[in-house]
Amino acid sequence: MLKVDIHTHSIASGHGTTDRLMDMADEAVSRGLKILGVSEHGPRTLGSASLSYFMGLKQLPRSKGSLIIRYGAECNILDVNGSLDLPDHVLSRLDYVIASIHPQNIRSLCEADALRAYEGAMKNPYVKFIGHPDDERYPVNYEVFILKCMENECVPELNEVSLAPGSYRKGGLKNAREMLKYCLKYSYPILVSSDSHGRKNIGNTPCCDELLKELAFPENLIINNLI
């Protein structure tokens, strides 16, 4: 069970759950998390939160009991330049930003363009994490990808939904294994996330745990342990 889970979604993301923010906070408290980060999808995900939602996050509670609550966004990468679906003046108000490619916005990319899109997003100073860079629709050379992460001080994510059997993201396990190989080679950290939609899977990452164990991935390269 993670103590820090910062890639989660509430009903404000527009799909996958009817749980609201405080339902998720209650669950995180009961599971003994230290930090819950809620990262709703950016506005280019159908039915997701609007610009004004992200503008208003500063007003929301930042703790519940001993639980720290933080507010980010999972922005959509929109093109090969790595453009995002929230402007910088909104990103600057958030606690953190995850940038991901989703098929709603980009159906597929060749290897060169996928790397270009990820690198473009990494160049945005507010982007600190690359979400689920394990989808075979956006293939990358993982050694080059990790070197780009290092150069731009972005942390790649190990995503539970990608690794789960039958995931709609194909190639997740194989690609994550390859990515972690280069994190190990260069001693570069990863973020482990449930990507829970609603309360159900908050902090719960059994497939990630299994892979990390298989690779004897060191605890001090899991950034959740360092926050």
Ligand SMILES: [Zn+2]
């Ligand atoms: Zn995503």
Ligand SMILES: [Zn+2]
């Ligand atoms: Zn997500």
